[in-house]
Amino acid sequence: MAARGTHGRRPTLEEVAARAGVGRGTVSRVINGSPRVSDRTRAAVEEAVAELGYVPNTAARALAANRTDSIAVVVPEAESRFFSEPYFSGMVGGVGMALAESNLQLLLTFARGEREQDRLAAYLAAHRVDGVLLVSVHADDPLADRLLQMDIPTVISGPRSADEPLPSVDTDNYAGARSAVGHLTSRGRRSVAIITGPLDVYGAQRRLAGYEGQLAADGIAYDEKLVAYGDFTEEGGRRCMAELLERSPGLDAVFACSDLMASGARQVLREKGRRIPDDVALVGFDDSVIARHMEPGLTSVRQPTRDMGRAMTALLLDEIALAADGKRSSVRRGAERHVVLPTELMIRASS
Amino acid sequence: MAARGTHGRRPTLEEVAARAGVGRGTVSRVINGSPRVSDRTRAAVEEAVAELGYVPNTAARALAANRTDSIAVVVPEAESRFFSEPYFSGMVGGVGMALAESNLQLLLTFARGEREQDRLAAYLAAHRVDGVLLVSVHADDPLADRLLQMDIPTVISGPRSADEPLPSVDTDNYAGARSAVGHLTSRGRRSVAIITGPLDVYGAQRRLAGYEGQLAADGIAYDEKLVAYGDFTEEGGRRCMAELLERSPGLDAVFACSDLMASGARQVLREKGRRIPDDVALVGFDDSVIARHMEPGLTSVRQPTRDMGRAMTALLLDEIALAADGKRSSVRRGAERHVVLPTELMIRASS
DNA sequence: CACTAGGGTGGGAGCGCTCCCATGTGTGAT
DNA sequence: ATCACACATGGGAGCGCTCCCACCCTAGTG
Numbered sequence: 001m002a003a004r005g006t007h008g009r010r011p012t013l014e015e016v017a018a019r020a021g022v023g024r025g026t027v028s029r030v031i032n033g034s035p036r037v038s039d040r041t042r043a044a045v046e047e048a049v050a051e052l053g054y055v056p057n058t059a060a061r062a063l064a065a066n067r068t069d070s071i072a073v074v075v076p077e078a079e080s081r082f083f084s085e086p087y088f089s090g091m092v093g094g095v096g097m098a099l100a101e102s103n104l105q106l107l108l109t110f111a112r113g114e115r116e117q118d119r120l121a122a123y124l125a126a127h128r129v130d131g132v133l134l135v136s137v138h139a140d141d142p143l144a145d146r147l148l149q150m151d152i153p154t155v156i157s158g159p160r161s162a163d164e165p166l167p168s169v170d171t172d173n174y175a176g177a178r179s180a181v182g183h184l185t186s187r188g189r190r191s192v193a194i195i196t197g198p199l200d201v202y203g204a205q206r207r208l209a210g211y212e213g214q215l216a217a218d219g220i221a222y223d224e225k226l227v228a229y230g231d232f233t234e235e236g237g238r239r240c241m242a243e244l245l246e247r248s249p250g251l252d253a254v255f256a257c258s259d260l261m262a263s264g265a266r267q268v269l270r271e272k273g274r275r276i277p278d279d280v281a282l283v284g285f286d287d288s289v290i291a292r293h294m295e296p297g298l299t300s301v302r303q304p305t306r307d308m309g310r311a312m313t314a315l316l317l318d319e320i321a322l323a324a325d326g327k328r329s330s331v332r333r334g335a336e337r338h339v340v341l342p343t344e345l346m347i348r349a350s351s
Numbered sequence: 352m353a354a355r356g357t358h359g360r361r362p363t364l365e366e367v368a369a370r371a372g373v374g375r376g377t378v379s380r381v382i383n384g385s386p387r388v389s390d391r392t393r394a395a396v397e398e399a400v401a402e403l404g405y406v407p408n409t410a411a412r413a414l415a416a417n418r419t420d421s422i423a424v425v426v427p428e429a430e431s432r433f434f435s436e437p438y439f440s441g442m443v444g445g446v447g448m449a450l451a452e453s454n455l456q457l458l459l460t461f462a463r464g465e466r467e468q469d470r471l472a473a474y475l476a477a478h479r480v481d482g483v484l485l486v487s488v489h490a491d492d493p494l495a496d497r498l499l500q501m502d503i504p505t506v507i508s509g510p511r512s513a514d515e516p517l518p519s520v521d522t523d524n525y526a527g528a529r530s531a532v533g534h535l536t537s538r539g540r541r542s543v544a545i546i547t548g549p550l551d552v553y554g555a556q557r558r559l560a561g562y563e564g565q566l567a568a569d570g571i572a573y574d575e576k577l578v579a580y581g582d583f584t585e586e587g588g589r590r591c592m593a594e595l596l597e598r599s600p601g602l603d604a605v606f607a608c609s610d611l612m613a614s615g616a617r618q619v620l621r622e623k624g625r626r627i628p629d630d631v632a633l634v635g636f637d638d639s640v641i642a643r644h645m646e647p648g649l650t651s652v653r654q655p656t657r658d659m660g661r662a663m664t665a666l667l668l669d670e671i672a673l674a675a676d677g678k679r680s681s682v683r684r685g686a687e688r689h690v691v692l693p694t695e696l697m698i699r700a701s702s
Numbered sequence: 703c704a705c706t707a708g709g710g711t712g713g714g715a716g717c718g719c720t721c722c723c724a725t726g727t728g729t730g731a732t
Numbered sequence: 733a734t735c736a737c738a739c740a741t742g743g744g745a746g747c748g749c750t751c752c753c754a755c756c757c758t759a760g761t762g
Contacts (some may be wrong), residue, residue, distance in 0.1 A: 010476065011659060012748055012749085013748065013749065013750095014748080014749095017712095022711075023712035023713060024712075024713065024748095024749085024750095025711070025712060025750085025751085025752090026710080026711060026712075028749070028750060028751090029710095029711090029728085031749095032750085036709070036710065036711090037710075037711085038709085038710065038711090041710080043712060047540065049419070049667065052471075055473050055474070055476060055477035056477065056748085057414070057477060057747085057749070058410075058413075058477065058479050059409075059410050059411075059413035059414040059419065059479075059747085059749090060410075060414050060717090060747070060748035060749040060750090061411040061748080061749055061750075062409075062410035062413075062717095062749090062750070063408070063414050063716095063717050063718065063719085063747090063748080063750090064716080064717055064748075064749040064750040064751080065717085065749075065750055065751085066750095070458075073459075088440075089439070089440045092459070094463075096459065096460075096461045097461075100461065100467070105458055105460070106458065106459050107421075107456055107457065107458060107459075108424075108443070108457050108458075108459045109447075109457070110444075110447045110451065110455070122404075123406070125406060126361060126406035126407065126408060126409065128409050128410075128456075144597075153741095175489075188720085218762080221569045224403065229714075263644055264573075264750075288640075289639075289640055289641055290640055290641075290644045293614055293640075293641045293644050293645050293647025294644050294646070295645065329430070333710065335536050336758055363718055363719085364718065364719065366716080373741075373742085374741060374742035374743060375718095375719085375720095375742075375743065376720085376721085376722090376742060376743065377740085377741060377742075378743070379719070379720065379721090380740095380741090383720085387737090387739070387740065387741090388740075388741085389740065389741090392740080392741085402716095407718085407719075408717085408719070409719095410718080410719090411717070411718035411719040411720090411747090412718080412719055412720075413719090413747095414717090414718080414719070414720090414747050414748065415718075415719040415720040415721080415746080415747055416719075416721085416747085417718055417720090417747075437732050438758095660730085679720095680703095701745085
């Protein structure tokens, strides 16, 4: 039943073996690049494979070998954020790029809500993937710990804390924030406000820390009135900007911890009649499309999302290899398991 | 060997059966929701499943049942465009959303270059997925025809021509273009230029046709000098705008067939000292982030990318079901296989 | 010239599931 | 009470592959 079309079944290993006049095992060896095959035999098998257009059946292989040759990218957010934030699509693109060189497949999964996460955890547990890439995780995310417990090779895209147990890839949020603030102070701004991200995201904390660090380095007193707590959304940016203007009408610069928030801030600044950058300089974070198309062009801290995706993939492949080798090294290369990528300040007209 | 950790193997069907005191077949029936099980037995099995934390092994199921419960989204572009164009991520998000309700998984695949495409075709042929969603295809794309030949259920995101053999989902490019141009003429613009997309993309042709259609309806003569042939890129938009200004300095409106091109056009208009919208009105297509953040806000034809993703998924599920039923209806519901979604003109300050 | 290594090779066993047929068990009709 | 039929159930036979053991043959050794 359910034969998929008249074009006939795909050839099997056995058929290739018959055609090449060898045994099943030998064909398997050739397919998997084992050295224990004579050149003559190998050639014969390869010919048969080509003639028959043989492609191994993944399901059978997965069942027999207990690996799936695929990894999952898990985005624990509603898909809606997946659109709006270039962070995600950049990351996924980088992963895809890195994967193209291996022969792994990429499973993309969204998991909003606890129920979904439960389902997902079970799913991943069922050995459906060789490893997991966790993107954008909040400090209290339960999924990460579950994966850790279940011993599934996992790499996380931003550590949840300073001592993240899972291997991770991150941008240097601290340095990035410092560069942004340093840029503002070096241009003579003295009353630099910040619109933070949600502080249950470790990266957002680090950006705030970078802000504080740079002010200290520049000998500028930290002023609580210049700190507004946002959530990475445009609306949050609006709200924070309004608050800031109310509390500190004299501010002359704003560092928004995401471009989206910067965009919200810009709207409010404009409504209140502040000119950018003349009255208030504005800097964002992400260097997304928005930054390039905003008016005036938004100075922003670039995150190499693509490279991050690549780095995550590389790390994960390591982890998977390690796990397969029976985790002979529980003493792993500590620091190497936490990759931190540099940021770059893209200077435009807004500052 | 290669046991993935000390936490032990996942329980199997057989173990659940033993625990529940029934046979393997019965458990399978319960898992798959067959009605041919008594309530008492069903309850017992469900309890055993819960206690053991049983999750079916996908590979085994795929092998036995000859289906994979997963579909592939194929993006035949370099990942680079995947980032820059919200079209893609919107679509993928919609697919993810629709899939969440089924229990299918989403495989994301990029295929740039012919070699990659060959590999991919073989891959898909090997029954690794139940169906394929093809996003953004050029008229001469070979992959689509191959999938058709191989009898793999496939849905394409924009038909390649008026008589696309594959089921498709598209936005109403013709009507969208008309609404944009009509909007411009209704505001008194008489010299409306167009920057087209690459004409080997059917949708781009339709937008041009809509432009012509609306001008005709408004009794405005079609002027070749007002048509510039772009490629959906920002740089292309710049080039075309420059050309147009040279050929037709008196134009008072521009319809760019993508927001990205509109952005390029805006830059050139500004450089040449034309005010938007006072001197030249500008309209884009896509209603992407760019449109919302451009200065002035860009009037743009919105494509419901999310809904498109959803619609594609629904169509594909149909196709898959049909294929499984032994394609009893080669006489399929013709028109229903081509879904066209309406556009909406988002009016902003640029026009 | 017998004897041992070892590289090459064939093929059995089994991965966990679905499919389906054979077997039981209960119900209503005669 | 008897027969027929429907429904519920158990379990064999594979799905196509990998793993591994046994075997063979050749080449080197004493």
